[in-house]
Amino acid sequence: MDLDKCIKALRNAAADTSDKLPGLAFYLFGSCARDEPWPEDVDVLIVYPLHIDPRAVRDSFTACMREFPLHLFLASRQEAAEHRLVELQNAVAITWNTAT
């Protein structure tokens, strides 16, 4: 399983998307975030501000989704806050080094 490779690709895709569409937050959740040994897919929560069209976010992940079994779940900031998505899903923030 290429989980490390997948996480690396995910970080790159998140960084690229964030450059184009500032204000997004990216999280891993589900079996991958729980460190389960054999995840069938990689669940990614993307929280977007209302001025961003979620379709643009999906489009930005197309290449990454063709290489890895990513499942994107998009919620607006308000939806994420109202339903405490990050806390209740024990989602882990996807971060990357911006000092390049």
Next chain:
Amino acid sequence: MIDWIPNWIPKKVSGVYIVENALPRIVFRQENETIPVFALDQTRVTEFHVRDALAIHRDLRFIVNATKEALYDGDALGLCEQQKVGLGELGELVSFLDGTPRNHIQRDARFVLRSLRQHSLVESVTRENNRMYVVRCRSHSKMRVLVLHDYLVTADSVRNGLETFGVPNVIAKANPNGTITNEAMDAAKSAGLEVLTWAELFRSLSKQWT
């Protein structure tokens, strides 16, 4: 880009081994059973793709599609059902390989079809695609239902569902857990629709839709 599929078959899948990996064909073996699988990478899976796969491998057991959240035409699903061949994403292939007994219809679809077909007001249920169900009631009313399986139905679930799978008479949330956000309700309302829970969908069956 389907090369990654065999790498993501979890080893927890009991006693299943990959014995051949020459994509688009992957062959698994479990005890004395051989399980040929055909791999696709399509945003929309049509009857043509299924016929093509069946023509190449007559003993085919499953067609796995590398593209997540793809659209599967009703004709493709119907042909697979008729031929008893599984069709779906990687997760569905894993469930198929690990299932006892193996079931070629996806778990989510089995739930939807079974629960609707068992309802006394329902005459028949067919699939227009993997998320759109056409329910014909005994009252001669017909409704197209977009079924979402998300734990939390968000505005994006609704908009993405409508764009990918088509415009229904009603949207229904099949997952009994979780909820529907206010923004999802608003997104549906702006399209002239509403999002119902599974129980609400059943209550709405007595309504004259078309």
